[in-house]
Amino acid sequence: MLSRTGRPFVQTVFGPIAKLFVKMGVSADAVTLTGTVLGVALSLTLLPTNRLVVGSLSLGGLALFDSIDGQIARLTNTSSKWGAFLDSTLDRITDVAIFSGLLAWAYLHGESGAMRTFLMIGLLAAMGTGSVVPYARARAEGLGMTASVGIAERADRLVIILFSALFVGLGLPQWVLLASAWYLAAAGLVTVVQRMAVVYRQAHETTE
Template sequence: MLNGLARDAVSRVTDPVGRGLLKLGLTPDAVTVIGTVGAVVGAIWLFGIGQLFAGTMVVTFFVLFDLFDGAMARARGYGTDFGVVLDASCDRIADGAVFGALAFYSFVYLDQPSVGVAALLSLVTGQVVSYIKARADSVGLTISGALAERAERNVLGLVGAGLQGLGVPHALEICLWILAAASVFTVVQRLLQVRAAYQQRPVGVTRDESSS
């Protein structure tokens, strides 16, 4: 949902950065990998030792790299199919590290299994939401817009972690359970979107024809 609402505003900020990174000799793929490695290391290391606020700052910094690779591709004038697959794969890796580390923190440091369950539920459903979209695209079914996409997962997960790190009680628990509920809803929403797109496909159009 946030992806669509903020795209134009974000592009006005990220496009100049993308042009600058290209001038430094970096490629969109390199920036994708740098952002992913930074987010993974920051989440596992800092969340893993209980440093939620520091971890939130580091992960947020590297998550923003996900905005720059697209800006670089636009500035360069083209993207690549490999870049699309790499970006999507790295997003799943980063999400797994962030919410896996938050689950670990919840079980070990908070000693609150329910919060850990919310983190794991957010992780699994978030991966499924992305997978449904990818599979729909692969068979020529176009869907767009959902309640809890990657932007919402990042915002709720990192805001909850950051506030918890600053000493706000129950911040992580509240944010993760809101996210878990929204993500479960979004899985159902995505499946209904796919069914609607399938039902609207012209009669007699095969999967290969519709995706060409």
């Protein structure tokens, strides 16, 4: 999902909803947890059953809607390290669910032969490198350094993979999803290397 800082457009669109939730007494953590449950449920029910169009659109809309937790936290002055930790941790769960749903789709509905094999490998690789990217940043920050660089931020990965699944669901060939999966796998690897290089420089600067 989107970070708790949100984006101007999203804040404008969903701001009234956030204010309504505040009046109803709904907490930021409750929105975060609900968004994750819905994201996992949609990913593991719609995608494997070949409902790529409705699944991609639903997950994309949910990603935007989830930014409400940050707005609620600001409106109620409840922003905290716990909230940031919960949001980031549950984001990883949602990511795994999305890629797992697409993996199940590829196994059940993908073209037979090499196409399905390479698609599944690409999705697995993209999920793997996508998991290491945030870990590298979190580990660097835990050591007092920064590593917020790279070409494969989470929002970018979600946009690419969900749009690709949407287009395939609308009738485009499956190599569109295949190409996107392998691009994300490579971009994730490049991002990890970029973050390692940044941390390496910082670590050596502190010892000089």
